[in-house]
Each structure stands twice: as structure tokens, then as C-alpha cells.
Amino acid sequence: MNLNFSGPVLSQAVISGVMLGGLFALISIGLTLIWGVMKIINFAQGEFLMVALYLAFFLVSWGHIDPYITILVTVPFMFFFGIGIFRATISPILKDPVMNQIMLTLGVSLILQNLALMLFSANVQSVNTRYSSWNIHIGSVVISGPQLIAFIGAILCTLALWYFLKTTDPGRAIRASAQNPSAATLMGIDVPRTYLLAFGLGSATLGLAGSLMIPFYYASPTVGVFLGLIMFIVVVLGGMGNLMGCFVGGLIIGLAETVGAAVLPGSLARVFTFAIFILFLLFRPQGVLTKRQT
């Protein structure tokens, strides 16, 4: 086995890992809200991101719209897309056993994945924007410009959602409904509507992620399979519903992927990521930042 521990490679791997971690945090914020806070399980979350990536891709490559302006389309679209899927499939079985939700959303993910395969073929689609080759050099380390923007986007999105949940009325309604639906109803909160709002928001953040990712990422029918699993891993690592933890969880997995890829041969870095996930689930299921409840 050829291990590579040279300094520049490793420092580049760390910087790339932090950037990738920001990206992972960005795509996981939505799941933190809908799974972490609202306890709705959506195994199709990765496929929602795939939809957003395709939407951003077509807006940029066919509509010749600046990728960062497509946010104005992708975010509202994904909001209503999420609400539509929620109303049609998840909301009727919200009170059924957890496993039924898993199976149902797995079904939704199969549908979305294979519809994309039928409509857009299995080809990996990426678009060259004027940001794509924008690199920032710091010493021997290179940071990709669009990735830095996605990183900043992840921070801003996390802060915005945190502020929304803590201080605004709808945000409080979301937390109240998650904590105790019947008490929330008695306090005059329209709980089903709040669930809808939370799910829509969780999906809308993926619209943002799709637009921020398309300058340096790609769209393909199976892009959501791995990223969807990453989302669940990041949310578990961060601690269910902990937004700041979600960011830290993203960084851990981002670093695991890039440092792992620099050190381990082939695609074995993935195994590293899964191993971290399983160890966390076994030994620290409450996540990195959350204190253990006794």
C-alpha cells in the first residue's frame, strides 16, 4: 500500500476538506430541520438535491443565467416541490410506524432517480461557468472560488435558519410542533401547516445548495445516492436538530473524505467515512456538540 503523507499534499487535503465540509453542511441543513427537528424521515432528500442540481444546470446551460441568480428560481421551486411531495406522499402516513416512512420515501427516491435517468440519461452533466476556473492561491494551497462561496453560503444559511427558529413566530411554531404536537395545537398552532412549512423550508435549502454547487459540481441521476447518505451521516454526527453541530459534522466528514483520499488508495476513503459514522452512532449517538442527556 502506498501511503502518501507529504506536507503540501496534506495541507491541500485539509483545505479542500474544509471546503468540502462546508458543502456537506450546506446540503445537510435541510435534513437537520426536517429529520433533526421535526422527526420526519425523508430518504429522498438526496434526490431532492438531484432535482435542484438539474434545475440549476438547465437554467445555467440553456437559459444562460448566472448561476448565482438561479437562486431566485431554485429556492422557491424546491420549496413548492417539497411541499407537493410532502402533501402527496408523506403527510398521509405521518402517524404510521417509522419504517413505513422510510420505505415510502425510498420509493419516492427510486421514482425521482429513475425518472431523471429516463429523461436526462445516465450522463454526468456539468456546465462551465465563468466562476468554474476561478481559483484563489494562498502559498502552495489552492482554494476554488465557487467552493468558497458555497462555504460562505453554508455559514449564512445555518445562521439564518438558526435565527429563524429561535426568534420568529413561525420558527417557534416549528419547534413547538416538533416538541409536543398536541400541546402546540392547544396553543393555537396549526400543526399540519407547520409541518408543511418545515418540510418546504428543508427542501428549499437544497434549492440554494443546487445553485451554489452547479459551478463546480455536476448533475446526474445517481448524484443524490451518495450525497443523501452523507446528509444523514452529517445530521447524526452533528446531533439531531443541532444546526451548529450540523456544520461541525459536515467539516468532520469533509476532512475524512479528502484526507482519507490523500492517504488511502483508490476509493477506500469512503470506507473511512462510513466507519466514522458507525463509530459515532455506537459511541456518541447524541452528536458532537450536544451534551448527553441523563
Added chain:
Amino acid sequence: MNLKAPYIRIVVIGALICLLPLFLSSFYMHIAVLVLIWAFLACAWNIIGGYAGQHSLGNGLYMGIGAYAVAFLLDRFNMTPWLGLVVAIALSAGAAAFIGWIVFRYALKGAYFALVTIALTEAAVYVVSNIPALGGAGGMQMEYHGNSLYYMQFAGQNGYFFMGVLLVVFILLLTQWYRRKRFFYQLIAVRENEDAAEALGVDTVKAKIKANVMSGVLCAVGGVFYAQYFLYVGPRSVFGEVVSVQILIYAIVGGLGTTWGPVVGAVLLVPLSEITRAQLGNSYPGSQLLLYGGVMVLTMLFMPFGIMGLAERLHQRWQHRSTTQVVDSQGGEAS
């Protein structure tokens, strides 16, 4: 009720199925073999997923262990698959016991259990893809020896078909037999209310580990059968999330925790998907998985207990109604 009736039913239906090769062309015989492979795997998953209620999304791991064990041993040491089968059983039993011990000792359940099992089967894909001795990402082609019982290989589909019928009849008899045993009652108790089961003295962790081992070993046997039929194993064709989900779709649509459910699901869905693939596969790739997705969503929305579950409930309601009618009429006479 005659206690032997369910066993007799299984054997008689199995015997009747053996007449199929007289009527089917080779294309439909291929589909029939696929039905048997997936029915067997779904029955195996049903033990941990249906009876114990632990929805593993990673049983492809054990199927892959079985398939790769025979393929590797045949390829490297020219070892007969019958010995390979023994190795496959031992390896999968070890893996399932170890994973079950870790996962259930830490009381991972529901979504967490599902996620861990996905992570494990996906990790297996990447591990196997990076081991050149196992053929790497390209997988392994197995040597064809013609009609040979020693190599567990047959010319044409009929040999595999009869082997498949034997396997499915075996797993149905096994499930039916265990249904009347303490072990399965423990599993059902765990599924329905784990805390109550624990309070009543069921060692729930031990019961779940046993179920995981039983399910894993049988999935490995299914994997051996799969490898022998296709004479090819690849990381994504026997390991990974897609295969694992495919295994459980049949059980869920057919009816979780019922003896016949997984078989009914496979009998309905496999031909449907194979014919869809044959008709539309070239112009619309993915059409059969789209179909599976749709069936899964509709099942969960309108028939969460699956076909056999629904039939069982209708049957119970009908029986219930007829008994209450009897009671009513007797009560009427007395007063």
C-alpha cells in the same frame, strides 16, 4: 384446524410449480429462475425485517459475502461450490453475529439501524472494489463447466429452476415451522413492543442477533445461488443499497411477517419488471426501478401490510364476523 395443512400446501404447490418447464419458453424460464432467487432472498430478509421488525436496508452485505465466497473459491482454488457454500454460511454467520451483536447491544433501531446497515453494505462495495484478488470494480467472471453437479452448474435453466424450487420450498417450510416456535413468538413480541417483551423476560438482544444471523446466512445462500446462476459477481450487483432495497421490496409488497408474502411479492413484481425491462429497457433505462418505486409508494399509502397482510386481515374480519353472528344467535335463543 389441521396443523399439518400449511406444510402440505407448501409442498403441493412446490410440486405443481415443478411442472412449469413443460409449458414455458427459455425467456420465461429465465424469469422464473429470477423469481425464485428473489423470493428466496425476500423470505430470508423477512425473518429480520418482517418477524423481528428490524428493517435492515443492507442485507445485500450477506448476499454479497455468499456470492463472492463461492466465486473466489471456485476461481482461485477450483473449489466445488458445495464447499464454497459451507464457507459462505460460516462467513455470513460470523458477520451477521458480529454486526448484530454491536448494533443491538447499543440498542440502535428504526432509522438508525437502517442507516447503519446501508453504511455497511455500501462500505462493502468500496472495500471489494479495491481488492484486486476479488476482481476489483469489474467483478469476477466464473468459469463455466457445463452440466456438472460437482460445480453446481447446469446447462440451460431447468437445473437452476429445480434448485430454486427446492430452496424456496425449504425456506417456506422453515418459516412455517418456526412460526409455531418460541423463537418467532419472541421476535414478534420484540417487533410489537420491545419494552414489554423485555419486561416479560425475553432476551431481546439475543433474539434479534439470532434473527440477524438466520436472515444473513439464508441471504448468503441466496447469494451463492445467484452467483451460480449468473456465473458473475460484481460489487454493485450483489452488494450495495440498490440490491438490498430490491430484496425487501418483494417482502413489503407481498406482506411483512407472513410466510407467503415475500413469494407472492416476487411472483408479481419480478415478471412485471423483467417484461418492462425487455420491452422498454433500451429506450427507457430505469423503467423497471421506476415501477418498483411507484409500487412501493402505493403499497405504503394504501396497503401498508402488503398483499398477504391485507388478505389475512380480511380473513380474520370475516371469521370474526361469522363467530360473533353465532354468539348473537345463541344469545337470542337464550333470552
